[in-house]
Amino acid sequence: MVLHENSIGQVFLLPLNLRDFIPDNHICFFIEELVSRYDFGDLHSKYADTPGKKAYSRRMLARNILMGQIDGIKSGRxxxxxxxxxxxxxxxxxxxxxxxxxxxxxxxxxxxxxEEMLAITVRE
Structure with missing residues (x-):
């Protein structure tokens, strides 16, 4: 019997695209498209040109929270x-x-x- 090489810790020559590791029909792509349709102008402008550390994209936070709600993750940790x-x-x-x-x-x-975005995911 031939064994596969133990390749843990293998370094890749070219950077990988995370999308390649996710099935094409995964709901995360729907969430990505849904969140991209929303106007986050007011939320983004609240943090633009303010002192302190850079704020995370409101779209990115919304995508992850929505995915967490779909997966039943309620805890922030x-x-x-x-x-x-x-x-x-x-x-x-x-x-x-x-x-x-x-x-x-x-x-x-x-x-x-x-809640509005979650309702849309349920309807569509």
């Missing part, structure tokens, strides 16, 4: 863990790593928006 470990969440976050407080604060500040 579990959502943060998924963003660090799950390729779908890595894709939706663009490899950014927001902390659980950032995710929860966004969700709490935009409850109506998130």
């Amino acid at each position: 579990k959502l943060e863990k998924a963003i660090h470990e799950n390729v779908v969440y890595m894709y939706l976050s663009g490899m950014k790593k927001p902390k659980y407080r950032t995710l929860i604060n966004f969700r709490n500040e935009n409850e109506e928006l998130m």
